[in-house]
Amino acid sequence: MSAAAAGHPESTPGIDVADSRGRTGLDQVGRGLTGNPDVIVRDVRLLSSNWFVLRATTFDFRHRDGHWSTEDRETYDRGDGATVLLYNTEQNTVLLTRQFRFPAYVNGHPDGNLVEAPAGLLDDDDPLAAIERETAEETGYTISDAAHLFDLFMSPGSVTEKLHFFAARYSAATLTGAGGGLAGEGEDIENVELDFTEALAAIGTTIVDAKTVILLQWADRTGLLEAR
Numbered sequence: 001m002s003a004a005a006a007g008h009p010e011s012t013p014g015i016d017v018a019d020s021r022g023r024t025g026l027d028q029v030g031r032g033l034t035g036n037p038d039v040i041v042r043d044v045r046l047l048s049s050n051w052f053v054l055r056a057t058t059f060d061f062r063h064r065d066g067h068w069s070t071e072d073r074e075t076y077d078r079g080d081g082a083t084v085l086l087y088n089t090e091q092n093t094v095l096l097t098r099q100f101r102f103p104a105y106v107n108g109h110p111d112g113n114l115v116e117a118p119a120g121l122l123d124d125d126d127p128l129a130a131i132e133r134e135t136a137e138e139t140g141y142t143i144s145d146a147a148h149l150f151d152l153f154m155s156p157g158s159v160t161e162k163l164h165f166f167a168a169r170y171s172a173a174t175l176t177g178a179g180g181g182l183a184g185e186g187e188d189i190e191n192v193e194l195d196f197t198e199a200l201a202a203i204g205t206t207i208v209d210a211k212t213v214i215l216l217q218w219a220d221r222t223g224l225l226e227a228r
């Protein structure tokens with residue numbers, strides 16, 4: 001007799017038994033939130049845990065005029081990430097990457113090859129360790145002086161991710177590895193070194209990745225690099 005026929009619910013990967021990535025309890029996230037008295041979480045349903053995690057959450061929400069409504073929101077949870085502006089003040093250059101991004105390709109980017117600041121998911125590391133790791137993996141450069149700038153939500157209507165922003169120096173002397181990303185994960189990442197003026201001019205045409213635009217404009221606003 002199956003568990004369901006015996007009156008017990010079936011086991012669900014990601015909830016009460018491990019999913020393909022070894023996770024359980026994925027339907028518990030968000031249930032205990034108490035910070036906002038105008039929000040009462042009623043239910044969390046796991047929709048997918050194929051790779052990252054898609055949930056639907058039902059919550060009661062008190063509007064500004066005092067009335068309550070019940071709302072459903074889907075959230076996509078990739079964990080948090082970190083990104084870095086690699087800069088060289090002697091050359092007035094930045095070191096970016098180019099890689100294929102399917103979500104951009106399927107949504108109108110001509111070939112999906114995006115020019116971006118190096119970035120990666122934190123996995124189990126703290127943000128600084130994660131950006132040092134990702135910079136080495138993706139570009140081959142070793143960074144040692146990464147300065148934390150700010151943390152931003154990148155798409156708060158649907159994606160839970162908070163992105164930690166850094167800036168760090170690079171030079172020919174700090175190129176210590178091959179870069180290119182993790183071949184085992186299907187990554188194929190190319191370095192793109194640009195004169196800072198050229199990089200600023202490419203915003204909105206060649207450079208259409210938000211984190212990269214934010215970092216370039218930060219460097220312009222603070223005068224870290226020179227827009228000639």
Ligand SMILES: Nc1nc2c(ncn2[C@@H]2O[C@H](COP(=O)(O)OP(=O)(O)O[C@H]3O[C@H](CO)[C@@H](O)[C@H](O)[C@@H]3O)[C@@H](O)[C@H]2O)c(=O)[nH]1
Nearest residue numbers: 051052080081082083119120121134161163185186187211
């Ligand atoms: N098998 C499989 N692998 C996946 C899937 N989604 C992602 N991956 C693997 O997970 C890797 C994640 O690479 P990271 O370098 O850690 O992350 P990222 O995708 O570069 O994300 C960074 O940039 C994003 C875009 O700006 C940011 O959103 C994110 O915070 C982070 O900074 C991908 O390259 C790919 O190999 C999937 O659905 N299936």
Ligand SMILES: [Mg+2]
Nearest residue numbers: 118119120121
């Ligand atoms: Mg990456």
